[in-house]
Amino acid sequence: MNTTVSLSPDAVPRRVDGFAVKRTPCCYLLTADEGKRTVMTLNQTSALVWELCNGDWCVGEMLDTLRDSFPEAGDQIETDVQKVLDEFSRAEVIALTGP
Numbered sequence: 001m002n003t004t005v006s007l008s009p010d011a012v013p014r015r016v017d018g019f020a021v022k023r024t025p026c027c028y029l030l031t032a033d034e035g036k037r038t039v040m041t042l043n044q045t046s047a048l049v050w051e052l053c054n055g056d057w058c059v060g061e062m063l064d065t066l067r068d069s070f071p072e073a074g075d076q077i078e079t080d081v082q083k084v085l086d087e088f089s090r091a092e093v094i095a096l097t098g099p
Contacts, residue, residue: 007059007086007096008059008098009058009059009060009063010058010059010098011058011059011097011098012055012058012059012096012098013052013053013089013096014055014095015050015053015054016093016095018032018033019031019039019093020035021047021050022035023047027042027043028046028047029041029042030050030091030093039091039093040087045080046087048066049084049085049088050084052065053085053088053094055097062081063078066081
């Protein structure tokens, strides 16, 4: 079953130790094992969300910041961030704290 869990705006995503993003000419790679294993391929938006998953930003703050940075994206920001965080959570590369 492929269901998306709705995240509370107060939830705080934090990257799990052992993962890093590596930039390549075509995309960003989320890697493990000191860059030896690719976990997933990221686009620019998901790489930015990854950087914000440092435990300092709640989901609501991420959304506000991204809406301010990309006003032309409108309501699509919330959908995209929700999808990316859901993918990260399913891959167990982030941990969520809070409500």
